Amino acid sequence: MSSPTVPNEASPVTRPTGTSKLSWGVTLAIVGTFLFALKSIFIKLAFAAGADATLLLTLRMLMALPFYVAVFATLMRRRNNSLPNSVPSDQAPKSGLPIPIMVRALSLGFLGYYLASYLDLSGLQYISAQLERLTLFTYPAMVAALAWMFLGETLNRRILAAIGLSYAGVWLMYGQESQFTTDGNTAWGVFLVFAAALSYSFYVLFAKPVMQQIGSREFTSLAMIGSTAFALIHFFWFRSASDLFAVQPVVYAYGLILAFVCTVIPSFMINEAILTIGATRTTVIGSVGPVLTMLLAILILHEPSSWQHFAGMGIAIVGVSLVAKTR
Template identity: 40%
Template sequence: MEQTTITSNSTSTTNNTKQRTIRSALRNKLSAHKIGLLCAFFATCLFSTKGIFIKLAYQYGIDSITLMTYRMFLSLPFYIAVFVWIIRKKPALKLPIKAQFMPVMGIGLLGYYLSSYFDLQGLNYISSQLERLLLFTYPTIVVLLSWLVLGNRINRQVIGALILAYAGVFVLFYHDLGKQGEGVITGSLLVLTACFTFACYLLFSKTKIQKLGSLVFTCIAMFGASFMIFVHFSIEHDVADLSIPMPVFWISLWLAIGCTVIPSFLMSEAIARVGPEQTSIVGGSGPVLTELMAVFLLDEVFTIFHFVGMSMVIVAIVWLSVRK
């Protein structure tokens, strides 16, 4: 009888321990998921200010590559500091870093050199609202690339989301084309090219982030982008061209820290925690934030065309992400 009681108590204790362990694991998982979503949200908020401040800088006559150079020059010390800190903290990462360094630098060229360059060039021709809406379609390009390169299937729901997204872009594109002329075509093509290179960056980044961690990956990617931007500047400009008005310097500082350093780490962490699909869902707030800032800071108009186009694209991308 005593033996049976002892066995029963032991079994009960074991079950309670297992339940506590499961509850603890679920809490940790939910906590990690919430952190990932918050990272994605704040990254989206900060990234959404980029086009606005670039437009403000352009009012002082600065060109795209000089602005990019200042942006990376001011942000690079932060990436170097984080990279050195991680290497000292986790020396075991030295071997995988050595193996992945050049490939990740190449990925960085796609996401933070080519994509940024085409984006900034496009903003010379189109409104910040159209630019943000075009950039927001990058998940559709990820889907198309996954189909073409990886052989992933595209079902009817995905095709419907793609049609809805680009129909929304066309609504705003048609409106701006009538108001601003053929420059809108050039600007839109440049920004769509930026979307394509950023989609490639996302497609290739996930496995590297899993091998190196989000912080190390982001630092190395930025090293590659910074190197190419500095080379580009040295080809097109002289050192004297680095002389810029003080307001442009402060804008560049915000672009470096608020629109590059902080959101790049937040975005990589979000992708690592919740994946690119849920990260893109949270990014649905991006066009809305840009619309608001464009209206209040740049005095850009907001019409029914803007509302309809923005709504169609947001619904399409969220639908696409949920289906995935």
């Protein structure tokens, strides 16, 4: 899943100004949204090639791990180099970050990148990429409800309408898709993806204050490292190391694409877009992600679709957009 970002530091990319700045930010948001939309498609292709949720998640995390370790090491080196010269070396913190905060970031990887991703992958084994993407897309409505329940934030009429529209759209698409399948597992698949969205919503809720303390890139790197550890524990608890090599070569290619093309690269592009054109514009552009996934699923995977699918998608997007406007 994609990570929430709280831009709090200058990006290493030199951003243009004026009209070109807007065009650059919009381009980043569009391309990043498109790459995120490809995720469900490549997961489905990997399943067709013989992979399962446990194996695919492990491959994806292992392939992305060296990158995040390198990013975190670079960020820590910059922090240490920025320490005042007056601080004695034996008193300077080696990591530049408080240990309790690092532990929290590593632990939150369980919710955001391990549990949510595993449930999402598992759900995709039973439902279409279209329904999966839309169900997962409703997580902002969950975040709003959870913030009201646990943080005492206001739950006004607009948010209530947004939540209602979001899930009305999912229900409309679910009702239509259940007619296309005969195995009776559509409800189970939706439940798994719904649980994935709930796990990710808790992650977003608890991640923001940590990111504000240590920085979004530091937090994301630590969360990814922690989630990789959880994924490996899961894999070796149920499987053997030989299973990592008992798949078709194309599965490794799909895992690499999921790790970098559909996760690492778009996460940085969306982060840069937020810094350049703001969170609101980036959110509006990102709302077309489910539509892109739907079109790609129809064209590449040849998934069945109907006007109810498009209507459900449109209703849910309107609902999520209302949530975005209130936050």
